[in-house]
Amino acid sequence: MSDAYVQRDAALFAPIAQTGRGFYFTLVVLGIAILWGAVAYWTQFEQGLGVTGLQQPVSWGFYVTNFVFFIGISHAGTLISAILRLSKAEWRRPITRMAEVITVMVLFIGAGQILVDLGRPDRMLNVILYGRYQSPLLWDATSISTYLTASTLYLWLPLIPDIAILRDHLGKRRFLYSVLAMGWTGTERQQKILNRAIAIMAVLVIPIAISVHTVVSFVFSMTIQPAWHSSIFGPYFVAGAIFSGIAALIVAMAIIRRIYRLQAYLKPIHFRYLGHLLLVMTLLWFYLTFAEYLTGYYGNGPEEMKVFWSKFTGRFWPTFWAMAVCNFVIPMIFLVRLRHHAVGKTVVASVAVVIGMWLERFNIIVPTLSNPRLPFPDAIYWPTWIEWGETAGSFGLFILFYVLFVKFFPVISIWEIREGREVGLREVEERLLSYLPDGTEPEPARDHTRVLR
Amino acid sequence: MNGRPSTFDRAVRACQLAIAALTVFFVGSIVVWIAHLIRTAWRLDDVPSASIGISLVAIPVFLVLLGVIVSVFWGLLTERRTR
Amino acid sequence: MALWGMVIDLDRCTGCQACVMACKAENNVPAVGAKEAARGRTISWMHVLTEESEERTRFLPRPCLQCDDPPCIKVCPVYATYRNPEGIVAQIYARCIGCRFCMAACPYNAKYFNWLQYQREAPGQNPDVSLRPKGVVEKCTFCHHRLQKARERALAEGRGLAPGEYVTACAETCPTRAIAFGDLSDHGSDVARLARSPRAFKLGEELGTKPKVIYLSETEGHRRV
Secondary structure, eight states, rough: OHHHHHHTTTTHHHHOHHHHHHHHHHHHHHHHHHHHHHHHHHHHHOOOGGGGGGGGOOOOOOOHHHHHHHHHTTHHHHHHHHHHHHHOOOGTTTTHHHHHHHHHHHHHHHHHHHHHHOOOOGGGTTTHSSSOOOOOHHHHHHHHHHHHHHHHHHHHHHHHHHHHHHHHHSSOOOHHHHHHHHTTTOOHHHHHHHHHHHHHHHHHHHHHHHHHHHHHHHHHHTTTTTTTTTTHHHHHHHHHHHHHHHHHHHHHHHHHHHHHTTTSSSSSHHHHHHHHHHHHHHHHHHHHHHHHHHHHHOOOHHHHHHHHHHHTSSTTHHHHHHHHIIIIHHHHHSSSSSSSSHHHHHHHHHHHHHHHHHHHHHHHHHHHHOSSSSOOOOOOOOOOHHHHHHHHHHHHHHHHHHHHHHHHHHSOOOOHHHHHHIIIIIHHHHHHHHHSSOOOOOOOOOOHHTTTO | OSOOOHHHHHHHHHHHHHHHHHHHHHHHHHHHHHHHHHHHHHHHTHHHHHHHHHHHHHHHHHHHHHHHHHHHHOOOOOOOOOO | OOOOOHHHHHHHTTOOHHHHHHHHHHHTTTOOHHHHTTTTTTOSSSEEEEESSSSSSEEEEOOOOOSOHHHHHOOOTTTEEEETTTSOOOEEETTTTOOOOHHHOOTOOOEEEOOOOOOOTTTTTTTTTTTOOOOEEOOOOHHHHHHHHHHHHHHTTTTTTOOOOSSSHHHOOOOTEEEEEEETTTTTTTTHHHTTSSTTOOOOOOEEEEEESEEEEEOOOOOOO
16 A cells, blocks of 8 residues: 555645645635525515515516426436446546535435425425325435435445545544544455446436426326426436437536546546537427427317417526527537537537526426416516525535535545556456457457458 | 443444434435325325326335445444454 | 315405405404515415406406315425315324425415414414414415314214304305305205306316316306206
């Protein structure tokens, strides 16, 4: 256990070992956003939800939008990490930890949005004591607590060997790392137990993740309101969640790569591959959206069309068309050719998608509520500083959790990178040989054009 | 590490056991909670089918999670330390 | 067992809103104030809607339609709203957590929310109806407290409930007698007779909510000959 062991991947230890001024500056900026959110929420707690812009009949607004949005982002991690692990994609190695952290941290924020939205948060235990399983909100509660448990476990299990490395080599916070490493010494027996547990979790977490956003969509589709009561909502929300999750992951990767100078580990090829995935999700999102609106338009039901036109040309056209541009036009432009400037292009597309997906949630919730069936007087929903503050505070809190994680634990999985160097290269070569005809031996590379003759 | 464990090691061990116990308790209590909700719906005669349907999936999932957690804790914490 | 329902004759309704005022007085429905009303927070358990089309303008008094298959109770996470055996959809203020899912689910927007603390104890309130705190949902209850009082009186006098003894404030007040209230399961009652009228129609019938507030209108009904 010499210093050379640490030196080779020194960049991965650096954020934990040293703390620069930038860290404290970030804390201050986040603190301001969180403070705004806290003041906003305190005002709301004291006076009631009336301090928001909500009203009859638009009784759900920013908070429920944020709820769906943040829970959607949570699909980044565990889903991507689990799927890439199961498909033995070697390029996942520097990405999985970041993805898993996003999932765990954002789930807290997402679930918190519902608590913020309650008129009587002092009675939130009623959901636990007197919950009704017929209500989609209880399906949400069950599903999200399952996902939170599973993804925390799925974050922590592969983290254990890294915590053990920190315990043995870092020199500070020995108590914390010793506790959390759970007695890991890297023996064969322990490795087998851990690998089996990770494999089980990778398989288990995928249906759990899919169920989470499906039941979130059921909150809307189980009502009989126009533009909500649609059977496509389950798959639509899951696809949208994966879409926004990949985008959030790319943004997080790019920021961390720049700040902590991890260009050696997070290379353009990683962004390129994630960019390709993002492009696929762009097309999938467009397909589902198109199917949804074409069905409504062709059926021409009067209430559906009221909501339809209010989105396309009516009061909500700015948010609707901004969503279309952010979710489809910009990603298509930037993601089609990623040979050069892969990092920059994917980041631009991802930021657009994150904004666009927030708008998509807003466009699902508010236009339907703003167009009731009965002829009520017109109601226009304008969010107040309370709702903006709560949103800013939520983002701030999420980023704070993330930043604190990066400060204490390796944001790139050290042992998996090492496993890639020591075992992965060989395994991949063996796997490739198994795909080719039997008896194939690796041959020296020849001029490409000669192969096709 | 051979010989008597130091205070540091004992404290670490205590915290690890506490975390393990709390986690098992937390996951276990979720299973109990789901069962409680089914019982409430049954008592109030309020569409118990929804509760039963969901718990048929949710409870086994939590039991699997509990199994993974317990097996990992057991496997890691009961390692014969031979440093 | 009774099945309480209401029939509102749209051909008699003049849009005077006496029913709205009676309901507010009877049920301590708070006046939210001009500022809150401008922000769209008016609470109006009975709400008179104006339906305008090329042919006519029509007034539609809309209480809670007390559905027999209410979308609102399906989605409540805490049993704060439920349908009692006599058909009244009840609202339990002490249980409600203010998630407003029922508000989002009701196709008639019959549920209202206390966005701020609108009510305080004051003289002139109806002592039979509890005041609602901030953060809970409320709605028309078919003046359920009047049913309780009538039942207690009948019990004290050792008799059953007489028809017409329990009537909602809006039905009692309507100057044109456009609102009839009573037991739909009693075949001979006014309400049941009117509900069988060829002019009868149900709002949002195609949604399957089975509302127990039935409307009469010359231009709409023609269901039965």
